[in-house]
Amino acid sequence: MRLKRLWEKLTELIFPHSIYCICCGNIIDESRPYALCNDCMEHFRWANERTCSKCGKLLSENNTKELCYNCQENKHYFDRGFTCAQYGVYEKKVIFNLKYKKKTYLSKIIAEIMYDRMLIEEIKYDIVIPVPIHSKRLKKRGFNQAELIARYFTRLEKTTLNSKYLIRTKQTDVSKKLNSEERKLNLINAFNINKYDKSDIKGKNVLVIDDIYTTGATADAISKILKNAGVNKIYFLSFVAGGDLIIH
Numbered sequence: 001m002r003l004k005r006l007w008e009k010l011t012e013l014i015f016p017h018s019i020y021c022i023c024c025g026n027i028i029d030e031s032r033p034y035a036l037c038n039d040c041m042e043h044f045r046w047a048n049e050r051t052c053s054k055c056g057k058l059l060s061e062n063n064t065k066e067l068c069y070n071c072q073e074n075k076h077y078f079d080r081g082f083t084c085a086q087y088g089v090y091e092k093k094v095i096f097n098l099k100y101k102k103k104t105y106l107s108k109i110i111a112e113i114m115y116d117r118m119l120i121e122e123i124k125y126d127i128v129i130p131v132p133i134h135s136k137r138l139k140k141r142g143f144n145q146a147e148l149i150a151r152y153f154t155r156l157e158k159t160t161l162n163s164k165y166l167i168r169t170k171q172t173d174v175s176k177k178l179n180s181e182e183r184k185l186n187l188i189n190a191f192n193i194n195k196y197d198k199s200d201i202k203g204k205n206v207l208v209i210d211d212i213y214t215t216g217a218t219a220d221a222i223s224k225i226l227k228n229a230g231v232n233k234i235y236f237l238s239f240v241a242g243g244d245l246i247i248h
C-alpha cells in the first residue's frame with residue numbers, strides 16, 4: 001500500500017498532471033481542454049442550458065419557471081449565483097479527487113473552468129472571498145479547497161483575494177445527510193468576521209467562491225454577515241451545484 005502511494009507521488013512528480021483526466025484518471029492528450037478526457041467531457045452536465053435566474057443551477061425539464069424549485073420556495077440573501085456544472089457522478093469524482101485524494105493541483109484547473117464561466121457574465125466585483133473552513137478541518141485536511149480555487153481564480157481575473165476577512169467559527173458535521181431546514185439550523189453562527197482583519201468592504205461588490213453549492217444555506221449564512229458589514233452586492237460562484245434536480 002505504501003509503495004503504491006510512493007509510486008503515485010513519484011509519477012506525479014515525473015509527469016505533468018495535465019496528462020491525466022482530472023475526472024477518471026485516464027491518460028489524455030495534453031491539449032485536452034480542462035484536462036478532461038472526451039468521455040468525461042461529454043458526460044459532464046455543464047450549466048449551459050436553462051439555468052435558475054437566482055442561484056444559477058440547471059433547471060429541470062418540467063420546470064418552466066425562471067427559478068428552480070428551491071429558489072421558488074426560499075428567499076436567498078445573495079444577489080446572484082453562478083455555477084459551472086450540475087453535481088452528478090462525473091462531477092463528484094473531480095471533487096473527490098481534490099478534497100479527499102488531496103490532488104490539490106486540480107484546484108488550478110477548476111479555477112480555469114470557473115474563470116471561463118464568468119467571462120460570459122457581465123457582473124463586476126471588487127473582492128473575491130472563498131468560503132472558509134473551520135481551523136480544525138483545515139488542520140485535518142491540510143488545505144481549504146475553496147481558498148485554493150479562489151487563489152488561482154484571482155490570478156486569472158487579476159482581482160483582489162481576501163481569504164482572512166471571513167472565518168468559520170463552528171464546524172459542521174459533513175457525514176450527516178441534512179435537509180434544507182437542518183442545514184440552515186446547522187449554519188447559525190457558523191461564520192463570522194475576523195475582528196483582526198481591517199479590510200474595508202463597505203459598499204464593495206463581493207464574489208464568494210466555493211467548490212459546491214447545494215441548498216444555498218452556506219451562501220445565505222455568509223451573505224447575511226457580509227450584508228450586515230455593508231457589502232453592496234454578493235455573488236456566489238461554485239464549480240458544481242446540486243440539490244434541486246436530485247430532490248425533485
Ligand SMILES: [Zn+2]
Pocket residue numbers: 021022023024025026036037038039040041
Ligand atoms: Zn476522463
Ligand SMILES: [Zn+2]
Pocket residue numbers: 052053054055056057067068069070071072
Ligand atoms: Zn435557484
